[in-house]
Amino acid sequence: MPTWVDGQRTDELAAADRGLNLGDGHFSTLRVSGGRIVAWPLHRQRLQHACGRLSMGQPDWTALQHTLDQALSHCDPAEAVIKVVITRGCQGRGYDPILDRPPTVIVSTFDYPKHYLNWQQHGVTLVTARLRLGAQPALAAMKTLGRLEQVLLRRELSQYSADDLLVLDNDGRVIEASAANLFLIRGQRLITPSLARCGVAGVMRHQLLRSAADHDWTLEVRDVARDELQHCDAAFMTNALMGAVPVIRIDDRPVPISPSISDIQRLLLC
Template sequence: MRIIPSATPISSSDRAFNYGDGVFTTILVHNHKPELFLYHLSRLEHDATAIKLKIDTFALESAINQYIDTFAKTSSNAALSKYVLKVHISGGQAGRGYARSSDSEALVRLSNHPYPAHYDAMVTEGVSLICAQTRLAIQPMLAGVKHMNRLEQVLVKHEIDEAKFDDAIVCDTYDNVVEASAGNIFFYSNDRWYTPSLKGSGVNGVVRQCLIDSLLNDNQELQVGEYDLSHLHNARAVVITNALMGVMPVKQLRMPDFSVVNFEVQSCLIDALKTRLAKVKAT
């Protein structure tokens, strides 16, 4: 594994560039601290293993910490105390062809990006979703992995922009609810939280895993399974989650027949999830 300076041009032989051969994560850095860092590192290790890519997690952790420290020392802008750190791990460089060469090593690039400040208002007001027509393909070997093949998400984002909504619920080819365009889904019904299983597709987000761990460790009612849109239609509350937005309440969902379902935005249920996430971030 080799750390590449972010300013280094990407080679035309880079496997991430040619084949989407790689994994990535986006970390929220707040007051120079990478939030949910252990969850990010654990997922990167899991995802790299899933695509048969060898990485050194300890060296990666050290490189990320060094990057954050250097950025903190060289930045004079107070707004940069909250920013996004992207960790991009490519399958290396090779000639033409799908197979990695035996001497190909993972290439790591770290880059910083502005925090999407509009999330702060959306967390209070809630977001409006459509049901995307784009379906996620079923591939159990890559299910849960945040790999670099994101064309399905690109198509979903086109739908969101055209509809002028905030985000979308995305289903798989069997019409099971999977996730949002860039986040996971939890919904509350029948006195418990539910979240899709991600057995066939989708990304296992770090906030999703954090909340699952927290709820189950406290013996709270949580069910992971397969659900269609009718389950969301009857839900009391719906949230989408990711490392940048945290727990984002959904205020309404436009169904495929263009009917609109409204949900609670400010409630003790959603506040309880946010509190669970905040406790983990504080550790």
């Protein structure tokens, strides 16, 4: 599948790029559905926000839109994936960054993970991970390039028969799945863990938090203790590619599928 670096069609990246050497950058993964990028304004907002928090220069958004249009022309219009990576570029060997220089922008295309469509219909099973997420509020909620915790989590997942992992922080709080945000349903309340210390704030999480009140949901973003999972009416997880996926089992506890999740799935494709 094709890749563009700073708008040029190429698979080559400079060996001195700080994204490669230091993980100095961030990214967003976009779903293509029906020939369009789902929730692109939220992805752009996330990228802009991360550039600001990391004191990186903003990309040329007009040029990036042109590259995305090219990428769309190479995608399966029904379902596909586009990944946008922004790095601080090449600035020498040391840690000290040169601020506000134009970043390097990498756009890649991929096939859509078809198993997500099955997950949306039938749900997934979770098992609690042994690996815990470390707290770093300065980086919390951002999708930075340093994803080694998630690499280790995926290696751990291969040891189980579950579909994904329930991930806690070092204090035992519920945070997320290995690559998705988690929501609990209790009555008309949607409860999702605070990401003030660690975890990734996905664009589907943001979209749901922004629009749920219009659909008569009461939202709670707060610390979630593990024993609360025993008392929820239903649960689901979200990310940009899967939308909303019901959780049907957490460890040894079956979890019912709420009819409301179908409404949430449709909402997240808008």
